[in-house]
Amino acid sequence: MTATGHFISFEGIDGSGKSTQARLLADHLRGQGHDVILTREPGGSAGAEEIRALVLQGDPDRWSAETELLLFTAARRDHLERLILPALASGKIVICDRFADSTRMYQGLSRGDLRASVDALHSLMIGREPDLTLLIDMDPVEGLARAKGRQGSEERFEDFGTDLQIAMRAGFLALAKEFAHRFTVIDGARDMEAVAQDVTHTVANHLVS
Ligand code: ADP
Ligand code: TYD
DSSP: OOSSOEEEEEEOSTTSSHHHHHHHHHHHHHHTTOOEEEEESSOSSHHHHHHHHHHHSSOTTSSOHHHHHHHHHHHHHHHIIIIIHHHHHTTOEEEEESOHHHHHHHHHHSSSOOHHHHHHHHHHHTOOOOSEEEEEEOOHHHHHHHHHHSOOSOOTTGGGOHHHHHHHHHHHHHHHHHTTTTEEEEEOSSOHHHHHHHHHHHHHHHHHO
């Protein structure tokens, strides 16, 4: 735990509305006068954004799960060193669209059981969890339809299809139980404003606690 800043992450399946809610929360908190850094993973620093292109573009079988785990962890380490930790040390609120819980799910669970490797690498190279994690939960079919509605080339994971998204949803809900002290589950299958209201309420409670 840092003595000063607050580290808030958004997690959930593709298309659940994480990026939308992260942006709305950042706007809301800035409106209240907070100093906010809005960032995302993979990416968030120059080097990590380069790794992002490697992991999110191309064939679904471009990397083995193990190689992918190393790439995501390398990107996170750079992001943490160069952006997140300095921002927290100077008292800012860092809002991160995905963090290590995504690795626990996507690399830890999607192709074989790599969760032990994910956790070992995390404690060796990252060693930091968010103070608060907002899990935007929703039906995977609806989430995938939303995600597919976006145009773009970063579809390696979305190309894995609905079965993976169903496993991810269950996995994220299990993670929320495992790390109950920092997770709040938010129903994402509602209009953006209703979801945002729950998000701001949860964050307000966290900031005063
Ligand atoms: P994620 O970051 O979780 O993949 P996004 O925030 O990018 O999700 O949202 C995916 C798509 O769904 C976007 O086109 C976005 O405008 C739309 N969207 C986000 N939240 C909602 C919502 N509550 N209801 C309907 N559509 C939404
Ligand atoms: P993101 O841009 O958040 O996608 P979306 O907006 O569709 O949710 O993340 C891109 C993809 O990267 C997403 O499918 C999940 C995957 N991912 C991992 O596999 N491992 C990780 O550690 C992270 C951070 C993301």
